[in-house]
Amino acid sequence: MLDVRLIRSDQExxxxxxxxxxxxxxxxxxxxxxxTRLRELTAxxxxxxxxxxxxxxxxxxxxxxxxxxxxxxxxxESKALGEEESELDRTAGELSSELRELLLRIPNLPAExxxxxxxxxxxxxxxxxxxxxxxxxxxQRVPHWDVAEDLGILxxxxxVKLSGSMFxxxxxxxxxxxxxxxxxxxxxxxDIYEEVRPPTLVRTDTMVATxxxxxxxDEAYQIERDDLWAIPTAEVPLTSLGRDEILDEDSLPRRFCxxxxxFRREAGSAGKDTRGLLxxxxxxxxxxxxxxxxxxxxxxxxxxxxxxxxxxxxxxLSYRVLDLCAGDLGASSRRTFDIEVYAPGVDDWxxxxxxxxxxxxxARRANLRYRPDGGKGTDVLHTxxxxxxxxxxxxxxxxxxxxxxxGSVTVPEVLRPYMRGTEVxxx
RNA sequence: GGAGGGAUGGCAGAGCGGACGAUUGCGACGGUCUUGAAAACCGUUGGGCCCUCACGGGUCCCGGGGGUUCGAAUCCCCCUCCCUCCGCCA
Numbered sequence: 447m448l449d450v451r452l453i454r455s456d457q458e459x460x461x462x463x464x465x466x467x468x469x470x471x472x473x474x475x476x477x478x479x480x481x482t483r484l485r486e487l488t489a490x491x492x493x494x495x496x497x498x499x500x501x502x503x504x505x506x507x508x509x510x511x512x513x514x515x516x517x518x519x520x521x522x523e524s525k526a527l528g529e530e531e532s533e534l535d536r537t538a539g540e541l542s543s544e545l546r547e548l549l550l551r552i553p554n555l556p557a558e559x560x561x562x563x564x565x566x567x568x569x570x571x572x573x574x575x576x577x578x579x580x581x582x583x584x585x586q587r588v589p590h591w592d593v594a595e596d597l598g599i600l601x602x603x604x605x606v607k608l609s610g611s612m613f614x615x616x617x618x619x620x621x622x623x624x625x626x627x628x629x630x631x632x633x634x635x636x637d638i639y640e641e642v643r644p645p646t647l648v649r650t651d652t653m654v655a656t657x658x659x660x661x662x663x664d665e666a667y668q669i670e671r672d673d674l675w676a677i678p679t680a681e682v683p684l685t686s687l688g689r690d691e692i693l694d695e696d697s698l699p700r701r702f703c704x705x706x707x708x709f710r711r712e713a714g715s716a717g718k719d720t721r722g723l724l725x726x727x728x729x730x731x732x733x734x735x736x737x738x739x740x741x742x743x744x745x746x747x748x749x750x751x752x753x754x755x756x757x758x759x760x761x762x763l764s765y766r767v768l769d770l771c772a773g774d775l776g777a778s779s780r781r782t783f784d785i786e787v788y789a790p791g792v793d794d795w796x797x798x799x800x801x802x803x804x805x806x807x808x809a810r811r812a813n814l815r816y817r818p819d820g821g822k823g824t825d826v827l828h829t830x831x832x833x834x835x836x837x838x839x840x841x842x843x844x845x846x847x848x849x850x851x852x853g854s855v856t857v858p859e860v861l862r863p864y865m866r867g868t869e870v871x872x873x
Numbered sequence: 874g875g876a877g878g879g880a881u882g883g884c885a886g887a888g889c890g891g892a893c894g895a896u897u898g899c900g901a902c903g904g905u906c907u908u909g910a911a912a913a914c915c916g917u918u919g920g921g922c923c924c925u926c927a928c929g930g931g932u933c934c935c936g937g938g939g940g941u942u943c944g945a946a947u948c949c950c951c952c953u954c955c956c957u958c959c960g961c962c963a
Contacts (some may be wrong), residue, residue, distance in 0.1 A: 489931090492922095823920090856948070
């Protein structure tokens, strides 16, 4: 959520930011107008309240002194003012919820350094690491769904029987590989990131705090009967972990990592990537996340990115890092780096991590604050996060990259300890 | 699921219609005393919004929402959450 005060004081730069995303900045006018009216109204209401209050005190005093007649006159006066006041209060309430509704749907402003552009095509490739796509051999040019089916480690057909299309089931060594990946990702980060195992069903407020609601209702699985939502990422519970709290400055930054299932309806992508693991409704992911002082955000952004990157590198995958352009940025983000791994079997770069800096956008929604040392009052925190490891696409890339002539798949060195020493997956 | 009891400041815990944003205790912070520390004593110790360059002022907040009243932490209604007991169950 943007700070209304920013809209009030520097409307122009807010409009520019919204426009850079390719969205219509007209909504800013409506917000500014509502805000002005609301402030006029509350000023009037507050003045009336103050008057009612002081008259009421006077009434109390008169009653105690037994001066009933005078008290009765004042009561009438106060009652009239009170009615006027509650009328203003009602209107103010309406305006303020209207204002909040609008604000909740306005995306974050892209950071200045965020590249211009209107779509995916304009994202900037910052660097590429590992083997060239062209260097992969014929043995590696088999899509993971075929590799996996030959080995019996992925059972899409039966998953569909249980849950419908775009659900998958890993079996045998495939299931072990999922577990190995998650454990590896947790272990590599639990040095300074506190490991958390949060709930995966959350209340509406929790989804609102990260920006997943109200704008993206169609993307989320809802359990209507109990008014709960299935999380699309651990970012959701981890961000709300500190909701409505005021942290001491010396406890910052706070770092968390969590392995959870993630649930996405993928509503807008019917018919896209329907085979294999490229797009599924339920998957495992290890997320790392931090709360920090605004000034520390750039360092943490770099830290999270480098942790995500080094893990992919150690798995032996080729990857590239993209600096997302303003038009392709997620709604809550100010700046995002994507990591894409090259999967030779499907001959494509797969997004496996999104490392985002949200500024105070989510923290404002979540009411996540800290108390500056020595200073007065409270400040809003910044939040950042990134996928340490999103299982399905990494799994897919791994089995394609490590496939040998005979159809077996070698297990990367770093994963072997987590797979009871298995070096090769054979049928 | 049934029956009761709760929700107040960092924590503990008063308050039961009028000067209560809230007695008090603990904790924390500052000071006095002390060679230093402890003890003792004194003082400070919430958040949101609005107006103001600032000093300062106004208003809201006693789980959330509505109501009664000139006036609500206090009375009424609804909701949520927590605790205890019973039942069920991994």
